Amino acid sequence: MAITNAIARCHQLFVLHLLYFITANLKKELRNLKNRNVIMVIAIMVFGLSGIFTAYTFIEPMLRKIAGFDITGVTIGLFFLFLIRLFKSNSV
Incomplete structure (x- = not known):
């Protein structure tokens, strides 16, 4: 508990006062x-x-519908499809 309080106190001392000087x-x-x-x-x-x-x-x-994949199969299939396309597009 003391470590958590020390970290919170350091945060207040060193970080929070900087936020007052930052204006959007x-x-x-x-x-x-x-x-x-x-x-x-x-x-x-x-x-x-x-x-x-x-x-x-x-x-x-x-x-x-055509390949008969369930939702998990669609996710895995599209992941590998996009992954193959990614590797192919980066191998110029």
Whole structure:
């Protein structure tokens, strides 16, 4: 119990007082959207995740109805399918 109290006291002394000096500035945060690299990262994330969602919604019914997989089989099958695609795309 004493160790926990000591850690909490150190946290109060050394970390919490720093939070009072940090102020959020919305203008500065939105200014980052002018950076082309930030826009590219956001676009990659949006299109990458939407591609995974599209592939899942397209392939999942075929794996369940045609191949006869249950939900665990679909999960494992899609995991290995995406894993193989990942290795193939990185072996340029």
